[in-house]
Amino acid sequence: MIHVNRHILPNGLRIVHSEDKTTKMVCLNLLYDVGARDEESGHTGFAHLFEHLMFGGSVHIPDYDTPVQNAGGENNAWTNNDITNYYITLPYQNAETAFWLESDRMLSLDFNQRSLDIQKNVVIEEFKQRNLNQPYGDASHLLREMAYETHPYRWPTIGKDISHISNATIEEVKDFFYRFYAPNNAILAVTGHISFEETIRLATKWFAPIPSRKVKKRDLPKEKAQTSLRRQTVERNVPVDVLYMAFHMYNRFRPEYYHCDLITDILSNGRSSRFNRYLVQELKIFSTIDAYISGSIDEGLLFITGKPAEGISLSSAETYVWNELFKLKDALVSDDELEKVKNKYESEQIFNNLNYLNIAANLAYFELLGKAEDINLEVERYRSVTAKDIQDTANQVFVPENCNILYYKAAQ
DSSP states (O other): OOOOEEEEOTTOOEEEEEEOTTOSEEEEEEEESOOGGGSBTTBOSHHHHHHHHTTSOBSSOSOSHHHHHHTTOEEEEEEOSSOEEEEEEEEGGGHHHHHHHHHHHHHOBOOOHHHHHHHHHHHHHHHIIIIISSTTTTHHHHHHHHHOSSSGGGSOTTOSOHHHHHTOOHHHHHHHHHHHOSGGGEEEEEEESOOHHHHHHHHHHHHTTSOOOOOOOOOOOOOOOOOSOEEEEEEESOSSOEEEEEEEOOOTTSHHHHHHHHHHHHHHSSTTSHIIIIIIIISOOEEEEEEEEOOOSSSOEEEEEEEEOTTOOHHHHHHHHHHHHHHHHHSOOOHHHHHHHHHHHHHHHHHHTTSHHHHHHHHHHHHHHTOGGGGGTHHHHHHTOOHHHHHHHHHHHSSGGGEEEEEEEEOO
């Protein structure tokens, strides 16, 4: 059981805290409630661009990394379609350095053309390396555009088009910052060797002077239910063919979210999973195959991705996948099979939450979803899923009219 303390500053910054005296380190995890879903269709990739810009110097601190290194710390950040997350770890004696650094860049970045140009070039190169020049790199773009017609999940975090980043102006960047990077749109999670009293003292000293900002209430277009199977075939200069299937699934607040997550574990988590046991080892239809969920807060996708074995066509491979999905729909999974994936999940959670850094990120995320204390309920939510739940959800999700299929073929 993780004990959680909480406090809200007058400017709206939510603080969650959990002390861990077994480490001599402190972690500050700052989650901003902004991701790629908050972008406009003609200006995508901004949340990810800010992941980089936030390290380019703030209003009073021209260089972020040097003070971190001098204090014996480490830092990093990541962005997805829902959130932007920054974290920094330091020895407990130097914890105030983290509060100082994070508060200054929340107050304001040092907006200048040189910094913007540098970070734009970094992101553009990343776009080219990961999505344009890497084999199968555009698969995410293709699948999202096929699966979503109105919701901004239709573009990946890196952005829809490289020109959206290359054309970004200082004025657009400033506008994005002041709309979203605000104390009343952030959650500060503090863990490790620091008391709650000291956390509040330092947070009040460094973050309380930052004014709250007008953060527009999120009002995203709701994706209409898909009513027919969507298919696309592309040919690229890649080594082998790959089959991609994407099914619409439930949002993070629905119980069926947990059903879908366990379904993907039943299908592909470990050598004894169904896909690996039947389609890879016994029938040799695939050389590799995986199933996973996007983990999105709004209605996300359940993906199946596989490389057919030599001599197996994509259409034949697809048929075998459907056969396995029909088995889930037609018969209850055994108690042993369901218990196995639940045990795996529980053990992963236990190990994950032994680390103060992971706890900080998880506390911030669960606070965003509802309240940080729900971190202690997650295992039981998975434990409560029944075989009938799995079957019912499989019957709702694994239907052709809910599916998007991409044949990614190696050019002849």
